[in-house]
Amino acid sequence: MAILSLRGVTKSFGEGAQRVDAVSGVSLDIERGEMVSLVGPSGSGKSTLLAMVGGLLTPTAGQILMDEVDIVQFGRGDRTRYRRDKVGFVFQGSNMVPFLTARENLLLVAQFGGADKSALRRRADELLNELELTSVADQLSTRLSGGERQRVAIARALMRDPMLILVDEPTASLNTELGERVVDSLAAEVHDRNKACIMVTHDDRMAARADRLIEFRDGRLLNDGST
Amino acid sequence: MLALIELKRRKLQFGLVTGVVALISYLIIMVTGLGLGLNEQAGTGLLALNGDHLAYASNANLSVIRSRLTEEHVAEIAAAPGVEQASPIGYIAAVVAHGPGESDTAATLGVVPGSFAEPNVVEGEQLSGPGEVLVDRAWVRLAGTAIGDMLPLPIGFEAQDFTVVGIVDQGSFFFQPTVYVPLEDWQALAYQGDPSSRPAASIVLIQGEDLDGTRGDAWQIVTKQEGFRNIEGVQAQQATVNALRYMGLLIGTLVIGVFFYVITLQKVSLLGILKAIGASGTFLATQGLLQVFLVTLGGALISVGLALLTEATLLSSDTVPIMFTTDALLTSALSVVAGGLVGAALSVRQVAAIDPIIAMQQQ
Numbered sequence: 017m018a019i020l021s022l023r024g025v026t027k028s029f030g031e032g033a034q035r036v037d038a039v040s041g042v043s044l045d046i047e048r049g050e051m052v053s054l055v056g057p058s059g060s061g062k063s064t065l066l067a068m069v070g071g072l073l074t075p076t077a078g079q080i081l082m083d084e085v086d087i088v089q090f091g092r093g094d095r096t097r098y099r100r101d102k103v104g105f106v107f108q109g110s111n112m113v114p115f116l117t118a119r120e121n122l123l124l125v126a127q128f129g130g131a132d133k134s135a136l137r138r139r140a141d142e143l144l145n146e147l148e149l150t151s152v153a154d155q156l157s158t159r160l161s162g163g164e165r166q167r168v169a170i171a172r173a174l175m176r177d178p179m180l181i182l183v184d185e186p187t188a189s190l191n192t193e194l195g196e197r198v199v200d201s202l203a204a205e206v207h208d209r210n211k212a213c214i215m216v217t218h219d220d221r222m223a224a225r226a227d228r229l230i231e232f233r234d235g236r237l238l239n240d241g242s243t
Numbered sequence: 244m245l246a247l248i249e250l251k252r253r254k255l256q257f258g259l260v261t262g263v264v265a266l267i268s269y270l271i272i273m274v275t276g277l278g279l280g281l282n283e284q285a286g287t288g289l290l291a292l293n294g295d296h297l298a299y300a301s302n303a304n305l306s307v308i309r310s311r312l313t314e315e316h317v318a319e320i321a322a323a324p325g326v327e328q329a330s331p332i333g334y335i336a337a338v339v340a341h342g343p344g345e346s347d348t349a350a351t352l353g354v355v356p357g358s359f360a361e362p363n364v365v366e367g368e369q370l371s372g373p374g375e376v377l378v379d380r381a382w383v384r385l386a387g388t389a390i391g392d393m394l395p396l397p398i399g400f401e402a403q404d405f406t407v408v409g410i411v412d413q414g415s416f417f418f419q420p421t422v423y424v425p426l427e428d429w430q431a432l433a434y435q436g437d438p439s440s441r442p443a444a445s446i447v448l449i450q451g452e453d454l455d456g457t458r459g460d461a462w463q464i465v466t467k468q469e470g471f472r473n474i475e476g477v478q479a480q481q482a483t484v485n486a487l488r489y490m491g492l493l494i495g496t497l498v499i500g501v502f503f504y505v506i507t508l509q510k511v512s513l514l515g516i517l518k519a520i521g522a523s524g525t526f527l528a529t530q531g532l533l534q535v536f537l538v539t540l541g542g543a544l545i546s547v548g549l550a551l552l553t554e555a556t557l558l559s560s561d562t563v564p565i566m567f568t569t570d571a572l573l574t575s576a577l578s579v580v581a582g583g584l585v586g587a588a589l590s591v592r593q594v595a596a597i598d599p600i601i602a603m604q605q606q
């Protein structure tokens with residue numbers, strides 16, 4: 017059973033002549049344990065798709081089934097819990113809270129409720145270690161380099177052990193070697209813990225480290241196959 | 244805790260607004276204190292009288308200065324149903340010389356020695372007969388008068404020396420410290436004309452129940468509080484002071500409201516990210532309100548500290564009519580905190596309306 021199923025998902029912005037179909041009638045299934053990379057030219061709708069799957073944007077049409085539940089129908093509270101518990105989102109920018117340290121940015125999600133705080137503290141240490149951030153853990157996030165910030169964002173997305181990890185350009189400001197390590201640790205997380213991950217990337221080498229490659233063009237699926 | 248960490252890490256920003264809140268709150272406290280102090284000077288002497296009602300001449304419009312009652316009126320009032328005890332009181336402002344070239348006005352009240360209208364002394368003896376005077380502590384502070392001193396009270400163009408036998412703690416009346424003489428002496432001080440046509444009293448102090456609104460042909464009874472409110476200037480003064488207080492509170496509310504609104508606007512994209520990763524609107528609003536609460540509480544506490552400091556230094560002299568009560572300090576401080584929370588309501592709505600998608604767009 018697919019963990020995530022998209023059925024005819026469409027998103028258009030604007031009206032009339034200004035109308036942009038960012039995503040048009042996309043249907044696809046993603047299984048547990050699957051690491052998917054999503055590639056396509058700028059403006060092809062990758063971020064828009066991710067935002068809909070992450071519960072940040074409502075599709076104009078279509079269904080998004082997470083564990084067979086249509087998240088499009090969620091009310092405010094369900095949507096907040098979905099974002100908090102089911103999805104780990106790494107945004108295209110790094111999106112840290114500037115006045116918090118790296119570690120505090122991770123522990124932030126412990127404040128949203130619904131989880132055991134001491135377990136989350138252990139999880140934070142684990143992730144900082146895994147993503148090679150231990151030495152900068154107590155630096156304000158504004159002092160971190162772009163690559164460090166990006167890894168903190170990934171760690172933050174993994175904090176609450178989400179079923180689905182959504183990553184927009186995770187390696188843009190990492191050098192190749194570090195980028196590969198980050199992607200590999202994401203892939204390990206997905207395989208070892210039977211999760212699913214959609215990773216948007218422009219980097220073919222990174223894309224190739226996933227199990228499956230989806231190519232987007234003008235808001236539509238162009239190609240979908242294994243790497 | 245997100246809210247607390249932000250307060251700690253953005254000390255300058257939040258410190259400034261705390262300072263502004265403290266100043267506004269200080270202003271409100273001082274104005275409130277001024278109101279209390281003015282009231283105190285306007286009429287504590289009246290409120291401190293040992294009775295619950297006062298009788299005035301009907302044509303006096305509840306003015307102690309204008310009210311004159313005859314023996315008959317006083318007798319009628321004492322006999323009115325519901326009156327348990329009644330005692331006449333006279334009032335006149337007397338300019339008293341108390342040093343070479345120094346003189347001040349004393350609110351001189353005539354009371355029947357030994358009656359319930361005579362205030363109890365805190366030092367010395369009660370009045371026992373003519374030629375004696377009790378002086379209030381405020382007068383002692385002003386003129387340095389001591390028990391046994393002579394106090395020259397003016398009768399016509401002369402002055403008669405009264406012996407100070409006791410000190411009372413009754414407060415002021417008409418912004419003047421009070422002194423108390425036997426009623427007969429008051430008659431002589433107040434009216435130099437034909438003794439047979441002298442008024443018997445200005446007002447009558449009454450103990451009794453359900454008397455408000457009782458009236459005779461030439462007199463009327465009101466509660467002591469009503470009498471106080473009708474002291475010349477008290478109402479205007481209270482209205483002015485209250486207007487200033489509410490203005491201060493309004494300004495405080497607006498300043499805090501605008502400040503947090505601006506802070507919220509600055510943080511829109513950050514708040515969007517937090518929502519995108521699973522923070523609820525309620526959580527974020529609570530964090531914001533917690534900050535407002537702490538900032539206003541901090542400001543209010545600082546202002547209370549400043550006020551107490553002011554009291555200990557500037558206000559230790561009697562010349563500034565500002566006084567603080569614990570009640571007034573607490574009410575002012577709490578109203579500032581409440582005002583701040585009201586002002587923040589706007590920002591709370593703003594937070595609730597933030598769309599997490601901006602987390603994706605503002606990159």
Ligand SMILES: Nc1ncnc2c1ncn2[C@@H]1O[C@H](COP(=O)(O)OP(=O)(O)OP(=O)(O)O)[C@@H](O)[C@H]1O
Nearest residue numbers: 029030036037038057058059060061062063064065
């Ligand atoms: N809020 C919006 N309002 C109007 N148009 C939008 C909005 N968000 C996205 N679009 C449009 O939708 C299209 C797809 O945008 P999207 O951000 O999904 O592209 P992308 O594939 O992520 O591009 P990139 O690789 O540059 O990040 C673009 O044409 C964009 O201009």
Ligand SMILES: [Mg+2]
Nearest residue numbers: 062063108184
């Ligand atoms: Mg994008």
